[in-house]
Amino acid sequence: MTSRLFGTDGVRGVAGRDLTAELALDLSVAAAHVLGDASASEATGRRDRPVAVVGRDPRASGEFLEAAVVAGLASSGVDVLRLGVLPTPAVAYLTSALGADFGVMLSASHNPAPDNGIKFLARGGFKLPDAVENEIERRLGEKWDRPVGAAVGRVREAYGEADRYISHLLTSLPRGLDGLNVVVDCSQGAAHMVAPEALLRAGATVEAIGARPDGLNINAGYGTTHIERLQQVVVSRGADLGVAYDGDADRCMAVTHTGEVVDGDQIMAILAMAMRAEGRLAHDTVVATVMSNLGFKIAMRDAGVKVIETAVGDRYVLEAMKAGGYNLGGEQSGHVLLLDHATTGDGLLTSLHLLAEVARQGRTLAEVASVMTRLPQILVNVKGVDKAKAAQSAELKAAIADAEAELGDEGRVLIRPSGTEPMIRVMVEAASEAQAKEIAARLADVVSTTCG
Helix, strand or coil: CCCCCCECCEEEEEECCCECHHHHHHHHHHHHHHHHHHHHHHCCCCCCCCEEEEEECCCCHHHHHHHHHHHHHHHCCCEEEEEEECCHHHHHHHHHHCCCCEEEEECCCCCCCCEEEEEEECCCCCECCHHHHHHHHHCCCCCCCCCCHHHCCCEEECHHHHHHHHHHHHHHCCCCCCCCEEEEECCCCCCCCHHHHHHHHCCCEEEEECCCCCCCCCCCCCCHHHCHHHHHHHHHHCCCEEEEECCCCCCEEEEECCCCEECHHHHHHHHHHHHHHCCCCHHHEEEEECCCCHHHHHHHHHHCCEEEEECCCHHHHHHHHHHHCCCEEECCCCCEEECCCCCCCCHHHHHHHHHHHHHHHCCCHHHHHCCCCCCCEEEEEEECCCHHHHHHCHHHHHHHHHHHHHHHHHCEEEEEECCCCCEEEEEEECCCHHHHHHHHHHHHHHHHHHCC
């Protein structure tokens, strides 16, 4: 193959064109051979066949892709538990809780409805390392001995397992949400049933929006990428706060009673301080990416919490957390990892713990979020440039040095190449939005003129 099939979060593309039923079936066969064989050798006790759980978000294309995945697994001798429409973190949890050898999730997260994706999860519910994905890709289309008769996999519906996931979330909560009036935006996505139910069972009064998926409206005008709808509803209803998820509910953003957005950095700051105060923050450390707001890092420094930075991407955050034994990390986008309770980012889990802290303090979300001051952050994408030239440009290095001297301790500059396009991302944080915009535009001009 000329390019790697797996991206940063599974195999994605336009369903029916890039991600076809044939590809879904072939990928599942290859995954069964790699993950089923590996799990069988690791498992203690005897099992006749490996077991996989399969879940999906409500996209229309998920119906035929699920059928193809299930067919590929069962024809390879894997028993399949069909979970139905559930969030990605629910599938990850159930992979572990049900003792499955691996899991499969069909979703394209916050992407529009025509897209879809296939994500494989290892035993225990963790994302696959690159080496395992490469092995699955290498074994695509290989010849194999097909099981027959009693050796073929069996398929069973396991839709009731959603309640097991909800119960797990509620068990993780340190306190109830009684007294909170919450609007929840389910993004017409995978959390449309479990999120309102979990919040209600936790004690909150709940109004759900974006909770009527039709297979084609996922992420359309709702969710974390369209937070303005939630802002309007929270203010118009006089609710205490709102929470929003993306299509597969592995991300969470929040909105105060006045409509102000509380992003992933602010949520991490709130949780880090609460966990540290209770002695639950491992090594008094939180893991974040280089894109986290400088205000977050300042707040953590002042609170005595160490921040470890990684490259952008939740998989890099997770790697650093597992390597160092840390239990809190995430991204500004709202992808927060609470490893004491989950193996991946879980928007619903995050929102429940955020709301529990608001309830504990007995203050508004705006007051609770004031532990961090978010500095103005401007991001400019400079397209059609030579990334190699940018790395070597003396003129660009001088311009960056000048900008950093101008900002001092009240701002920062981050210039990084896109991982997938001929593009340089210029990010500037400053004490004022006007200053951040002016410096970002100046640096973008230098990138464009010297690296084109």
